[in-house]
Amino acid sequence: MFRIGIDIGGTNIAAGIVDESYKIVKKKTIKTRNVSTPSEMIQAIAGLVKDLMKSAMVKADMVTAIGVGVPGTLDPESGKVLYANNLGFEDVPFLTELKKALGEELADKVYFDNDANAAAIGEYITGDYNAKNFVMMTIGTGIGGGVIINGRVLRGCNYAAAEFGHMTINFDGVDCNCGRKGCFEDYASVEGLMNLAWEASRSSSGKKSLLGKVSKREELDGEIFFDAVRKGDKVAKKVLDEYLFYLSEGIINIINIFQPDVLTLSGGITKAADLYLDKLKDLVSKGIYSRNSSKNTEIMLSKGISDSGDIGIIGAALIYKM
Amino acid sequence: MFRIGIDIGGTNIAAGIVDESYKIVKKKTIKTRNVSTPSEMIQAIAGLVKDLMKSAMVKADMVTAIGVGVPGTLDPESGKVLYANNLGFEDVPFLTELKKALGEELADKVYFDNDANAAAIGEYITGDYNAKNFVMMTIGTGIGGGVIINGRVLRGCNYAAAEFGHMTINFDGVDCNCGRKGCFEDYASVEGLMNLAWEASRSSSGKKSLLGKVSKREELDGEIFFDAVRKGDKVAKKVLDEYLFYLSEGIINIINIFQPDVLTLSGGITKAADLYLDKLKDLVSKGIYSRNSSKNTEIMLSKGISDSGDIGIIGAALIYKM
The missing domain is CATH 3.30.420.40 (ATPase, nucleotide binding domain)
Known part of the structure; x- marks a missing residue:
């Protein structure tokens, strides 16, 4: 069939x-x-x-x-x-x-x-997760997601649930295209990361860094950025740390709300996960409300066909x- | 039985x-x-x-x-x-x-x-809600909640899901007892409202307001505050507006995440709901990501036995x- x-x-x-x-x-x-x-x-x-x-x-x-x-x-x-x-x-x-x-x-x-x-x-199906409560967070140009609970997808009244990207994490922060301020995706999407990197690259120390070689915002992409991190570029590493704080804040919120067995990350950002996944997990484990509990969410990279x-x-x- | x-x-x-x-x-x-x-x-x-x-x-x-x-x-x-x-x-x-x-x-x-x-x-059961997707948000000293989806409560891997109070809405905001900053309950709990009111009552205009008659933080309570609002006290009304912004920001986040059929408010804050519920609904309807959709979450006061x-x-x- x-x-x-x-x-x-x-x-x-x-x-x-x-x-x-x-x-x-x-x-x-x-x-x-x-x-x-x-x-x-x-x-x-x-x-x-x-x-x-x-x-x-x-x-x-x-x-x-x-x-x-x-x-x-x-x-x-x-x-x-x-x-x-x-x-x-x-x-x-x-x-x-x-x-x-x-x-x-x-x-x-x-x-x-x-x-x-x-x-x-x-x-969820192709990754064969053994999880009653499952959250997928997709981090690309924006941030989206999906939630599966007790074997059923969380649709909500209009099938548009799990709009993680438009959860404010900073109500007086940057303007978001959704009309509010400081949404998670403004800080923690690939676009958010590139904005941080571009800004840093224009500072006096940034200009001397590997990021400083890029002369236009449009030229800056994940490959250039993570390559700089891999080469030990200090400015890029500092940007990544700031970015991981933002990313962890949104992930902690979602864990406090769903307490999923598994939270899987997918999307463009995961290509360089070897550079930050352990650090991210550490930030999250220290911030979640249930951190004193012996049973908590496992964070992993998507393993199904989502890439x-x-x-x-x-x-x-x-x-x-x- | x-x-x-x-x-x-x-x-x-x-x-x-x-x-x-x-x-x-x-x-x-x-x-x-x-x-x-x-x-x-x-x-x-x-x-x-x-x-x-x-x-x-x-x-x-x-x-x-x-x-x-x-x-x-x-x-x-x-x-x-x-x-x-x-x-x-x-x-x-x-x-x-x-x-x-x-x-x-x-x-x-x-x-x-x-x-x-x-x-x-x-x-959910005693209120006899006709809702496949149901969120209860309880606003008292802190903010808690519960979620029911497809007739089952959202428990999460350790039964501690729906910890709405500890969703940051301001990552560089006030210190929260959970160790993070700017959590929803720090701004939008009754305690959060009282903090705002107390602060306002100490300003020069606040001292002349009805709120200014209270001389100790511990004396200030919801009854005194909402009584001032009811009497048209300008300082109290301004505080309420600020509070409603914070409350709406958290509610919008939760709606963007769950898109429930019904989001019901319970807890101490609902006693004075006649003073703000319409305004709150208006703020939320303008902020939710799915606002252009003809089907959205209905916000109401709890109608079961929760009070x-x-x-x-x-x-x-x-x-x-x-």
């Missing part, structure tokens, strides 16, 4: 047929900008699914489930996408229309979820499971 | 027999300080339960469940109280010993949970349900 996962991103809509061992056996992608209305997108998704099935010679009765990861808030009862900023969707009867477009044979097998929830489902670009597809294909 | 609930507090251990309509039919209390070791406390609890059953003429086969709310971290697998600061407990085999002390007829009916979880269970002092007992008696 197969499942089909569809990941709707701002740039691409990617769909794949996923086998029993969570491998993608066939994949297709279209540009998101090529479909301008919700109805066009729904038709395009149905077309993608049918194309995929045809080219992989998968018949409807070989499909267990079709899942779509949507970047927005959803309503489980009406099957609507309530709001998806990147797609320009507002109150779109997504599920009903997609079922119609896919036809009777597939209609009963269609599921949707928020894309971050789908990713957490994918990580591949295919997490969105595989996770979406597995939505029906949770 | 009856359930028995036991609430272990820092001052009293209170136990009650609870009937099918969640009323306490018989209640007994002992002083916590009269039992100095964990074993003594467990024996005393078993004694309380037997006393209660005897005086209410409730036989073992009339008891559905016995639940204990413990102020600490617990381990569901070993039945241990891992750590309870107020009780001086560390790795106490609580459940095993209590079962033994209660005897064979009752042993299978014994449950325990963190006291805040028990309170949330009590509120009575018996919430701890009733909630504990209902632990077995969730």
Whole structure:
């Protein structure tokens, strides 16, 4: 049997047929900008699914489930996408229309979820975690997440739970694009780290450091930064320490709130984890409210398929499971 | 049939027999300080339960469940109280010993949970909320909480989840007793509000205000403060506005994280809710990340039994349900 996962991103809509061992056996992608209305997108998704099935010679009765990861808030009862900023969707009867477009044979097998929830489902299942309470925190350009409790994903009333990035950790801090100040992702995303590094690189000691060689903010990236840390650059190391404080503050908040068995880190920042994971764990273990308890959250790097670009597809294909 | 609930507090251990309509039919209390070791406390609890059953003429086969709310971290697998600061407990085999002390007829009916979880269970069941995702935030001297998702309480790996009070909202803010800085409860508990009010009362305009009539910090309480607000005292109203900002920041964080159907407020602060609830709701609705979505969290005052002092007992008696 197969499942089909569809990941709707701002740039691409990617769909794949996923086998029993969570491998993608066939994949297709279209540009998101090529479909301008919700109805066009729904038709395009149905077309993608049918194309995929045809080219992989998968018949409807070989499909267990079709899942779509949507970047927005959803309503489980009406099957609507309530709001998806990147797609320009507002109150779109997504599920009903997609079922119609896919036809009777597939209609009963269609599921949707928020894309971050789908990713957490994918990580949880493919990573084979032995955890009743599981939190995934994804640290990339922004910070997102997903939570699984007692074998079910925490969706909340509009499927948009686990918006960790928009938890303020500094109510009079920097302006956030969400309208508030001092959100976790402003400090602890890769973007937040690069902002710190850029600022440090402009100071008098920073100019003489490895970071100082970069002359434009856009040129600075994780590779350059962590390379400087690896080479023992003092300015870069100081920046990393400051960053780890911010990151630990958000992680401690989330642990105090969920007390998960496992909190797994994924996303771009984890590529250089050998440089900071032990220190991060130490900061967290000293700060959590339950630190005197002999049982606490284990922090680890994601071990499932989440570092591949295919997490969105595989996770979406597995939505029906949770 | 009856359930028995036991609430272990820092001052009293209170136990009650609870009937099918969640009323306490018989209640007994002992002083916590009269039992100095964990074993003594467990024996005393078993004694309380037997006393209660005897005086209410409730036989073992009339008891559905016995639940204990413990102020600490617990381990569901070993039945241990891992750590309870107020009780001086560390790795106490609580459940095993209590079962033994209660005897064979009752042993299978014994449950325990963190006291805040028990309170949330009590509120959720007696308040008859129609909510798959439910958050209770209790604002008193500190800030605590409980979360119910898909009909089960969020316990976390050590039963100490939902520690909302120790979510930093200002990482370089005031020192918190938990060792971090700027925790939600430092700003948004009743204590936090009183600190703000006291500070304002010492300013030159504050001295002329109704708050200025109080000459000692200990004399200032919620009644005096909200009475001043009710009388239109400008200084008090300004303090309330500042406080509501802090309170809303924490609530917005929790909504962004859980997206509950319902977030209910309980605790001392709710007594004066007529003075601020609408304003608070307005602040929250403007700040939440999903504010453009047509489906969002409903904020309300607790409507169950949580304002009575018996919430701890009733909630504990209902632990077995969730």
